[in-house]
Amino acid sequence: MVNAPRHETVIRVRGLVNRFGSHSVHEALDLELLRGEILGVVGGSGTGKSVLLRSIVGLKPPDEGRIEVFGQELAHLSSRERAQMERRFGVLFQQGALFSSINLQENIALPLIEHARLSRADAEHLARIKLSLVGLPPQTALQFPDSLSGGMIKRAALARAMALDPDVLFLDEPTAGLDPIGAAAFDRLLLTLRDALGFSVFLVTHDLDTLYATCDRVAVLAQKRVLVADTLDKVATTEDEWIQDYFHGPRGRAAQQAVSQQPRHLSSPDQEPQS
Numbered sequence: 001m002v003n004a005p006r007h008e009t010v011i012r013v014r015g016l017v018n019r020f021g022s023h024s025v026h027e028a029l030d031l032e033l034l035r036g037e038i039l040g041v042v043g044g045s046g047t048g049k050s051v052l053l054r055s056i057v058g059l060k061p062p063d064e065g066r067i068e069v070f071g072q073e074l075a076h077l078s079s080r081e082r083a084q085m086e087r088r089f090g091v092l093f094q095q096g097a098l099f100s101s102i103n104l105q106e107n108i109a110l111p112l113i114e115h116a117r118l119s120r121a122d123a124e125h126l127a128r129i130k131l132s133l134v135g136l137p138p139q140t141a142l143q144f145p146d147s148l149s150g151g152m153i154k155r156a157a158l159a160r161a162m163a164l165d166p167d168v169l170f171l172d173e174p175t176a177g178l179d180p181i182g183a184a185a186f187d188r189l190l191l192t193l194r195d196a197l198g199f200s201v202f203l204v205t206h207d208l209d210t211l212y213a214t215c216d217r218v219a220v221l222a223q224k225r226v227l228v229a230d231t232l233d234k235v236a237t238t239e240d241e242w243i244q245d246y247f248h249g250p251r252g253r254a255a256q257q258a259v260s261q262q263p264r265h266l267s268s269p270d271q272e273p274q275s
């Protein structure tokens, strides 16, 4: 691994409380994201993984608690400082992130024009570089999202999340809807890019294969907080019914077995079939 985690905290969440009316989602939630790590965030449906992601990126102001990013507390930033902070984030949301009416090159150029104030020509040139970084061939630059496979769309959405060279990538279920081969190719791509570029990753996922293949640490959300955040080995031995069912049920055992049979870090992202 070129950029091993250096145990420096880039995001620190303390005492987070999130509520929707009388429905409480998080109570006194604590979490850290370390520099250069891929942190998997798992938990049963509705435990608040996406709400946590949205709070950290500033889309859902918490009801209580502190969120510090690169040592600065989000709530204390001016709107200008917040905009600068947001440029250090790349977000890939669960429900595809591309505009269907413009081609891939234009989709990826958009944040570069809006936030980095590049000329259209420069932004589109950089967009083509980002597309090649995620393993998409040059001709896809002019294609529209509707004409691409699910795996290609995920790669293009990743290219867009990486448009501004973020320090932290937030990925919400990036392999959802992909077949196992496409999902494994995405996992390898993510690892390769993290190793090459050194960003930190907050990865919400239900995909056990992805956890085993990519994550340095895993945080489990349950009982409205982070029940445990540690290496997979340690998390998997935590005494909790949901954790035991999740990691030691048939799918957990299969994922563990699959990863023990292959090298974890590969030097280049394999391309999935581009149907």
Ligand SMILES: Nc1ncnc2c1ncn2[C@@H]1O[C@H](COP(=O)(O)OP(=O)(O)OP(=O)(O)O)[C@@H](O)[C@H]1O
Pocket: 020, 025, 043, 044, 045, 046, 047, 048, 049, 050, 051, 052
């Ligand atoms: N805008 C909202 N208004 C009201 N309730 C919301 C809103 N957004 C989320 N919630 C509620 O917050 C809870 C947590 O939702 P969230 O989407 O974070 O769960 P999740 O852990 O990501 O679930 P899943 O794994 O199914 O995607 C759910 O009960 C959801 O209904």
